[in-house]
Amino acid sequence: MRTGMMALAAGLLAPVFLPALPPVGLLWAMPVAVLMLLPFRGYPLAFLLFGFMWTGLGAHWALDDRLPAALEGETRWVEGRVTGLPQNGGGVVRFELADARSRHERLPAKMRLAWYDGPPVNSGERWRLAVKLKRPGGLLNPDAFDPEAWALAQRIGATGTVKDGQRLSAAQWAWRDGIRQRLLAVDAQGRNAALAALVLGDGSGLAREDWQILQDTGTVHLLVISGQHIGLLAAVVYGLVAGLARWGLWPVRWPWLPWACALAFATALGYGLLAGFDVPVRRACVMVALVLLWRLRFRHLGLWWPLLLAFDAVLLMDPLASLRPGFWLSFAAVAVLIFTFGGRLGPWRWWQTWTRAQWLIALGLCPVLLALGLPVSLSGPLVNLLAVPWVSLAVLPPALLGTVLLPVAPVGEALLWLAGGLIEGLFRGLALIAGQWPAWTAATVAGWVWALGALGAVLLLLPRGVPMRPLGWPLLLLLAVPPREGLDEGVADVWQFDVGQGLAVLVRTRHHALLYDAGPRMGDFDAGERVVLPALRKLDVRRLDLLLLSHADADHAGGGLAVLRGLPVSRVMSGDPAGLAGGLYAEACASGRQWQWDGVVFRLWQWDAAHDSNQRSCVLQVDAAGERLLLTGDIDAAAERALLDSPLAQPVRWLQAPHHGSRTSSSMALLRGLRPESVLISRGQGNSFGHPHPTVTARYRHQGIHIYDSARHGALHLRLGRFQPPRVLRQQGRFWRDPPPPAETRR
Structure with missing residues (x-):
């Protein structure tokens, strides 16, 4: 049977690694093969086929529930019920709408919406909303978080922006939202958001700085409900019953072991319901249930048996759970503990068991974290030695007890005040450690x-x-210091990152690196911190010889400060140094300057008659063995005419679309003068500026130019000097991604 369970696990996992899903008809035919194999003792293959069919059909159903492409960008009136815990703050309300219905179109069952300057929205309410709908998507960069996979795993079929709406009915059965409001209203020494995360699993109120501290110290699992908290409560209840039985205080007529297991599971289930019973919580409850069942009846089967059963059970309940990093981390951590302690001869002392468990989990999870593209906390093993008992034994009991006793206001609020103070003390200590040992983002390895x-x-x-x-x-x-792939002399490695409505282009030669623009910074989103800097680290860029900010606009220079804080930079240059915000200092663009790095030639140009920041954009030409790339920033048609009278007026193979393809740029004169084969457009999906303008894209098509659009292709990678087609990330086979449009758009 164990072989069958392993085969089932392999079948349940296999479809998520395929570039495309098998046809539905083929999947429905698999049960016939399963029934034919069972009488001939072919149950491992039968289990494998059943698991493959189950996940494949689940993936097809999730894909079919996504927004139809015909409704992309359309505004529709929809009606639905608010679920989960809405996020109200920062001038925007974010929430999920379930059971969405429209009068004329079929809509996904679940949508994630944002309402800028909208009224408060509470869980359980029914609303009628005018929503501009989009298919789930997001930025796509090398070895980075995949928003489309996340949305599919969450069963989110559409996203959208609310334009108007009206409440149809008040909240019903929204007791979790009521508890959250009570938690946020009490005096918890400024740590109300952390209490909501710990008690309800709602981390939306935690500040970005708090998340960064938790990530740097490897303690994210402590402040948001995880399997550890649920398992701890179950263990406390089990231990309490066992202790009472050992001391003769438990009723003899009640067998202590079944009661201990039943009460422990009831406690875990109750905490899970309080946390919203989301997928990670359901996974933890299943694992607790199987461990208790193993303790009650099946100890002779060994420790690996409940883990394997829990693995299969979670995937049967949620076939796409393996798209979530938490799925792999939780099962890997338990597997490391079983592997480490299951076969030991002789006991360790309690302090040896505790300290070694932390270090061994850190070692065992390191390859898993790197495979998932997640940072590794260098201080995590040491910090968790103290932080885990601090949260589990000191913070969690008063937090939960205070929540339960909120109807008895003085007692409940006093306990929550104590829990908030303990969390504040924890964060102060974690901040000191995070400042000295930030998380390590490893380079991508073969x-x-x-x-x-x-x-x-x-x-x-x-x-x-x-x-x-x-x-x-x-x-x-080897994971920390991998063999580095060397570039040939005269070849430039170029990445145009997908940063939304902005620009960031990395150019590397054999021994040098240059970053042209650093992405946008708008509100609390800093592409330099969240996109560019992680991408540079994963590409093993350890320093920049030049950070060239084309001009001062926030969509080009906004991320510059984050890049300067995160990496050593030898020199900073800009076409509009006086206009840079945020304390950035840069040299003026040295128009006419030319230099060579490792056989690759770089040339700068700036229009000396420019009268605004866009026209002052510092233009960079990169020439590798005669294959040229021109990075133009946001110059307009007037600056383009001046460029055609400069030494940079040479035919290029690659042209970065001036001003993201706006109507006032990419003039016919520029296209005829430079004769580019391909144009690179960096812009945000559905941006409010209308980039690229239809007349500009028509102009590209008329000239027979290949169009590469970051909103439709993701990040783009090319080797300048090899005269090869580029690699676009959306071409990587993933069944949940829409295929990119063809780049060649000849008339």
Whole structure:
């Protein structure tokens, strides 16, 4: 049976790694094969096919529930019920709408909406809303968070912006939202949002700085409900019943073990309901239930049996759970503990067990974190030694008890005040450590390097004295210092990152790196911090020789300060240094300057008669073995005419669309003078400026120019000097991504 369970797990996982899903008809035919195999003892293959069919059909149903492409960008009146815990703050209300209906069109069952300057929205209310609808999407960059996979795993079929609306009915059965409002209203020494995260699993109120501290110290799992909290409460209840039985205080007529297991599971289930019973919570409850069942009846089967059953059960309940990083991290952490402690001969002292568990989990999860593209906390093992008992034993009991006793206001509020103070003390300590040891974002490594590093982690988890165990350290260190791919002389490696409505282009030669613009900063979104800097680290860029900010507009220079804080930069230059905001200092663009790095030639130009920041854009030409790329910033048609009278008026193969393809740029004179083969457009999907303008794209098509659009293709990678087609990230096979449009648009 264990073989069958492993085969089922393999079948449940396999479809999410496919570039495309099998046809629905083929999946429905698989039960016939399953029934034919069972009488011939072919149950492992039957389980494999059943798991493959189950996940494949679940993925098809989720894809079919996405917004039809014909409604993309349309505004429709929809009616639905608000679910979850809406996020009210910062001038925008974000919430999820379930059971959405429209009079004329079929809509996804679940949508995630944003209402700028909207009224308060509460869970359980019914609304009629005018919504501009979009298919789930987002920025697509190398080895970065995939918003489309996340939306599919959450069963979010559409996103949108609310234009107007009216409340149809008041909240019903919104007791969790009521508890949150009570938690946010009490005096918790300024840590009300952290209490809501700990008690209800609602982390929306935590400040970005708090999230960064938790990430740097590896303690995110402590402040948002995780399997650890649910398992801890279940263990406390189980231990309490066992202790009463041992001391003779438990009623003899009630068998203590079944009661201990039942009460522990009831506690875990109650906490899960308080947390909204989301997928991570359901996963934890399933694991607790199976562990208790194993303790009650099946201890003879070993520790791996409940883990394997929980793995299969979670995927049967939610076939797309494996698209969530938390799924892999939680099961990997439990697997590391079982592997480490399950086969040990002789007990350890309690303090040895605790300290070694933290270090071994850190070692075991390191390859998993890197495979998921997540940062690794260098201080996490040490911090968790103290933070875990602090939260679990000191913070969580008064927080939960205070929440339960909120009807008895003086007692409940006093307990929450105490819990808030304990959380504040925790954050102060974590902030000091995070300032010294921030999280480490590793460079992307080849598959064989990762496999050797994972083997090293497994070797280090083995007991002392096992042959070849010391070899684990050099193998694991390969993940930190991987072999670097060298560039040939005269070749430039170019990445246009997907930063939304802005621009950021990385140009690397064999020994040098240049960043042209740093992405936008708008409101609380800083593309330099959230997109550009992580991408540079994953591409193993350790320093920049030049940060060239074309001009001062926020969509080009907004992320510059975050890049300067995160990486050593030798020189900063801008076409409009006087207009830079946020304390940025830069040299003026040295128009006419030319230099060479590793056989690649760079040339700068700026219009000396410019009268606004866009026209002052510092233009950069990169020439690698005769293959040229021209980065133009936001110059307009007047600056383009001046450019055609400069030394940069040479035919180019790649042209960065001036001003994101606006109507006032990309003149016919420029296109005829430079004769580009391809144009690179960096812009945000559905941006309010209408970029690129239809007349401009028609002009590109008329000239037979290939169009690469970041909103439709994602980040773009090319090797300048090789005269090869570019690689666009949306071409990577993922069944949840819409295929990119063809780049060639010849008339």
